[in-house]
Amino acid sequence: MLDKDAHDSPTGPKGKIITGHTKEFQSDTIGFLTRLAKEYGDVAKLRLGPFQNVYLISDPDLIKQILVTKQKSFLKSKDFDSLKPLIGEGLITSDKDFHMRQRRLIQPSFKKTHISNYAQDMIDITKEYISTWKNGEERIITEDTMSLALGIVSKTMFSTELKDGYNLIGEPIDEVMKVAVKRMRNLFQLPLWIPTKSNREYKKVLERLDTVIYSIIEGRREDAKSHEDMLGILMEARDEVDGLGMSDRQVRDEVMTIFLAGHDTTATLLSWTLYLLSQNPEVEAKLFHEIDTVIGNRTPTPDDFMKLTYTQNIIWESLRIYPPLYVISRKAAEDVSIGNYHFKKGEMFLLSSYVMHHNPEYFDQPESFIPERFENNYLKTIPPFAYFPFGGGPRVCIGNHFALMEAVLVLACIAQQYRIKLAPDHHEVKPLPLLTLRPKSGLRMIVEERNNG
Template sequence: MLQDIFELPGPESNSIVGSLVDLGNDPLGFLTRCAREYGDIVPMRLGLTPACLITNPNYIEQVLKDREAFIKSRGFRVLKTLLGEGLLTAEGDSWLWQRRLAQPVFHQTRINGYAGAMVDYAEQMIATWRDREIRDIHADMMRLTLRIVMKTIFNAQVDEGEAKTVAHALDVAMHWFESKRRQNFLVWEWFPRPENIRYRHAIAEMDEAIYSLIQHKRNSGKETEDLLSMLMHARDEETGQQMNDKQLRDEVATLMLAGHETTANALSWTWMLLSEHPHVRSKLHSELDRVLAGRSPTVEDIPQLRYTDMVIKESMRLYPPVSIFGREAARDCTIGEYEVPEGCLIQISQWVMHRHPRYFENPLGFQPERWEDNLEKRLPRGVYIPFGDGPRICIGKGFALMEAVLLLATIAQKFQLDVLPDFPIVPQPSITLRPESGIKVQIEQLSGVAKNK
């Protein structure tokens, strides 16, 4: 017997805005409370929009697998002004065609070829560091991962001005999206408010830089191993169709956002957690000394860097790169045994699921050892989803995991990072989960085997 989800208990909402204020003021705390108090599916109203939070992993898997019944949410579709019709925002046949064309580009054997550049850029960065200096490690990770993604996309030392233009546009976009999220996207981007003008101007500058790089690549006539060249030469096996410049621009913008923002955030939270848990940091250093003995890591070392990998997994559990995302019911449908109306916003929160006491012992503890004995495979699908799941699982998952392990190994064997006492670190759940004011650390150069190359 099917039941209307809005017959289920949910948070009180006695005004016209429903739960908008609670969600806008503290989305992570509000959704966590809803999950603990109401269970597997929690109905709510966000202004005039019907919505629900789902925490049953079977429901999550159903929603993520059915890309036709559950499309990207309205809030996420706002990103099309930044990302166009890239893989992150496209729907239906358009998305399927792009995914089929791009999939071979992200084959693991291809992306393994970028490992050397990742390590080189990390070593160039830490060569400028000085013992005992204070740094904003989030800003450092953002710059580092942007350099890496620009190198892997364009296979060149991209002009510093172009890189800064892209970084500025993405930063403006993140702040703009967060402000719109707080307003439930009721103030449209075309309205001539100062933040909207800055947003459109930043996108225009980014477009100019990206199209210039695409044109330069076309004019060179060379087929190289960078991502742009591979996307440019990818051809649909059935139709022979290739991506035009607009489609390439959208994929490049998507790769730059997803390919540097998420990894930078994951590493930033990792440095914070390691600073808070010296015993974990000590075990990490012991593994790096044993496996690397002071030399630079390579992709061949990754299978031996098991604890390093577990540190990354546990960091992404507590501070997932994306903490909340939504789908919208494209038609009247069901989730499990519940009826869901067309237009309903279905909220899924990695923050909530990754910290759920039903699935994780000591859920708020930082315990990389919990990932021993294939915990990830033993968990129900839909519980641990830092890269999403279903047909739209992040295409760059292998790239991001390899990058995170290699960068952590490269930096941690040379430096210890300690968060400044009393520095306020506030998670900001925007498109990604950023530290709102960065993360200030004091760095300490390590001695002994971890310092010698």
């Protein structure tokens, strides 16, 4: 994969001898990456720690080469390794043939026909959840969207077994996730077998979670009837090449992977969308108009998704301004040339949707919330990978249609009944880049019933 003509050398700011640019990267990830792209162009060089060269790639064609054309020369970087006790060898952490096989097995659970079935759950859960909201009350919306997304993924995964889905699974997942994210950001973490207090706690919740999940899987193996939910589809999946299915351990790893990948991202998207709407009354008015025209006072249905075109554009625009997975990373599996640059095996690459989505070359007034920009197939007029909230290539988000359907239907259910305003004494809202790009310190918002007839 080497190109003899590749000769350009990437440049970047001078870093500290030992730590390189670790401090700037950790303390202000978004600001640092944005400045790097502005000052050093398509390929900016930085260093994390004494030896790890890292390149921020900010050109759509070079991003496409890494994710699609030359993807075989790259592996997932190891930044998810600290999550392995939770998600094992699931889709996110695996590579090469094993990843391809798992992807083949799991893809059918995300077919459009199945997603339409899950859509009804999305509506039912949202309607039930928001029915308890009281006119004029202040709520921590970031917690609400998290509970909703967790409820939805629990229901689509386990359907009937988990009437108390989120209490049994949601709570330990939430705890595990908090520790896992902390571990991911901590460069010098102690391995799990060292019995520190936090390691012991982490292991305890993980064990609790495993007990619940394995007992459900076991119950299903003993029960001959087939199940329509995602777990049923995962357990019945057979590989078209070798005819085999997944072991219990693999099913457990993929269940955890889908929980991890599927709830925080969508919840974050919904939180940002509600915040952006609260700051842009003209957009909010157009949203209400569409909801009132398409749905009126009846209960939303899965078929409404296709008709809610302005609502869909609101979601696309929210994903542009605050892409929940704001950076994707890869590691070179071999020496490789990308564009005019030559890279060595082991070097790392950051592809930031946040940086690309805020580039005025592709998005006019990039800081403004303008859903209309997505009308008339706008994305067809800019290079592929100038906009990539769901990644791309063989590792494109497997849940992208699921997430869009969920975001549009949940937003439709909420907007049909409520207008959501930021609490008057709210702190300044800023993004906090953890595993996902969340609103820092959460969002407190007032829910007001709409008098729409």
